[in-house]
């Protein structure tokens with residue numbers, strides 16, 4: 021970006037497709053002779069299949085095959101490997117079990133696929149699936165993390181962390197020790213998971229997927245089927261939300277590909293909603309303990325943060341739950357510990373904000389509790405422990421405008437109306453409370469590539485394999501290209517979500533605008549240079565001028581100091597017999613990135629209303645402030661922030677996947693019983709963007725915001741409930757029973 | 765709040781295909797009422813025979829202004845009919861249980877969950893899906909408003925939200941943001957675009973254009 025100006029809001033470039041039903045998600049594709057399949061899941065959480073009757077299913081009308089551990093077609097790249105996930109190297113330490121779909125009668129988790137039924141129509145496959153009958157030798161399943169916290173093991177890779185004195189909090193003047201729990205939460209994107217697989221030749225494969233990364237799916241399938249990635253074409257232009265569940269290729273996808281090959285027809289799987297709870301990951305149940313010490317002046321003396329999370333017996337899943345504690349506040353003595361417990365559960369996966377959202381709930385609740393003990397305003401307490409350098413890595417932040425974010429958010433929510441004494445604000449029958457919390461997430465910039473094609477008619481096409489799961493990637497890329505080349509927004513076309521396009525990382529970790537955006541920036545910059553070179557070369561229409569004396573806008577290159585001296589892009593290209601200027605660039609973080617800690621920050625403010633008679637908590641107002649560098653596309657960025665608020669309201673107040681531990685099975689695995697936030701739960705939301713470019717991360721100065729939109733929000737609600745009622749709920753979600761239990 | 769309120773009296777239509785359907789379906793119902801018989805039927809390999817009761821039956825329904833003469837299995841839902849047979853894939857499946865609203869369409873002007881509607885029950889009805897909302901390439905005001913207010917992210921719930929939103933106004937349930945939130949609560953949006961969707965609906969309502 022040459023000039024430090026804010027970007028104007030533009031409409032989502034794929035908006036028209038989305039409002040007309042023209043956007044095609046994987047299940048919308050139709051192929052000739054396509055067959056359908058349905059997964060039959062196990063009815064126990066641990067044990068062995070003793071008999072599996074598939075005869076009736078096999079004989080049902082339209083059935084093309086019933087596949088179980090007895091006859092699943094081979095998956096060459098898997099069947100040889102043992103231990104650990106099928107789509108990656110075995111973890112260390114080695115896991116207790118190995119899970120390869122339909123390869124053994126052993127049951128490792130509730131809902132584990134025991135059969136896949138294929139028929140010529142969806143209805144026939146569904147009916148036949150109901151005819152598959154299994155009997156089991158059951159074993160007692162361990163699914164309740166709260167009973168097994170002591171059995172946590174240190175996962176390979178991430179060690180314990182400490183700086184300063186261990187347990188300095190023992191001598192701190194003011195201390196706090198509290199335990200916080202996050203239940204199992206499920207991504208539950210609106211689009212059901214599945215895959216449409218089509219073998220276009222003996223060794224060539226076309227896949228319509230629900231994946232956050234087409235290149236990742238391509239590689240996983242190449243590994244599984246021992247194929248050259250070039251022979252695998254993966255397409256995911258539109259994805260109906262992912263929130264992390266599409267960050268890996270799930271075993272059932274691979275099984276469908278294998279079965280499609282066997283039956284010789286394109287094969288479509290669309291899972292049902294209850295399978296979304298068991299087969300595509302979840303946010304793990306996590307128990308955290310925070311011990312915090314401070315002195316009377318409000319300075320932190322120590323924080324220790326321990327987290328224990330569930331994982332599967334067949335795969336170790338870890339996330340950065342305790343990381344925020346290491347660098348968020350100026351505090352001399354800090355220690356963190358992270359453990360996992362292997363249970364008879366399916367494996368978790370990152371869910372929006374991932375571990376950081378879990379950790380932020382604990383840390384930011386504890387900060388609120390400590391502020392209260394110290395008689396300090398929660399913002400003031402955070403300011404007294406504010407740090408301009410990262411205390412974990414002893415290096416500066418690339419940019420941090422958190423103070424400004426606190427101040428702007430506080431003004432917008434009306435923080436001055438907050439009473440420090442809990443339970444002292446009322447409106448009619450409702451208790452009113454205010455709460456706030458901070459969020460932070462690493463601002464990544466991964467390697468990515470993009471291609472830009474400028475045509476002589478002045479139109480521009482951008483290409484990258486990146487998938488857009490919803491944040492508006494295409495819109496942001498359009499804005500970036502517009503800023504470099506001055507091509508009007510409506511003349512820019514973005515092609516994405518397909519492995520035939522230049523490689524891109526998976527959409528996750530809030531990194532796509534930074535990664536792919538930089539590649540687009542570089543490709544467009546290369547085109548601009550090419551145009552300038554054509555113009556200034558001998559005989560060119562702007563011969564002799566310097567590049568920095570020229571401006572490119574609306575398809576016209578003009579000399580700054582010579583009014584009227586200009587050439588259109590079309591003229592320039594025609595004069596040089598060019599129909600297109602085509603540049604592909606690979607782009608990655610520069611060496612400076614390592615010298616800084618590069619983070620995005622957010623602050624969430626809420627006003628809650630709590631009904632003391634019923635315990636109902638309503639979020640009445642929400643303000644979210646993002647300090648994530650330059651905002652590329654203000655409109656879609658605001659939507660990401662309000663989306664984080666809606667997700668945060670669910671996380672704070674309603675979301676919990678409940679297991680009946682006698683059976684190790686879910687009791688609320690559907691949308692009627694697992695409550696995501698609905699219209700009536702979500703108020704009007706104010707979003708505030710600090711919108712100051714980060715000088716380090718990338719040429720646009722833009723940091724990611726998908727995660728920070730959610731991280732911290734649940735803590736803000738818990739803190740507001742405390743302010744409203746004087747009751748501290750440390751176990752999410754904050755349901756009326758928990759509020760009432762404390763109130764009566 | 766998309767409710768399955770099929771109005772009118774389609775079932776009384778004196779129509780041969782309808783009678784045929786009723787006859788066959790009551791034979792099935794009788795079977796269901798006699799569990800031992802049904803169980804025995806399956807045990808003795810009658811599946812194939814039972815399944816013949818699911819043989820395609822005729823269905824006449826107007827979809828997005830086009831009269832369709834179809835032949836479908838009676839167990840097919842309106843949602844799967846639209847998506848898998850008529851290639852009208854704008855209507856989405858989010859749960860198949862009437863719990864999410866992604867499949868909302870209009871049947872005789874009322875919003876219904878297409879996943880909870882057996883296609884056969886739409887005999888003689890008029891169905892409008894998201895593909896039928898824009899007229900002559902001119903977006904419906906609600907579609908325009910969703911773009912203007914960015915009432916979506918991933919776009920998956922969007923067709924259902926828009927169909928529901930149009931009905932919400934037509935029903936007279938859009939007099940305030942609070943009322944809209946209440947009457948739109950059957951349409952889930954996991955991306956959390958709610959605040960923008962409510963703005964879009966209020967904008968259309970206040971804009972006074974015909975919806």
Ligand code: FES
Pocket residue numbers: 856857858859860861862863864865866867868877878879880
């Ligand atoms: S798919 Fe019909 S309500 Fe969810």
Ligand code: FES
Pocket residue numbers: 210260261490915916917918919920921922952953954955956957
């Ligand atoms: S826009 Fe993604 S679910 Fe609503």
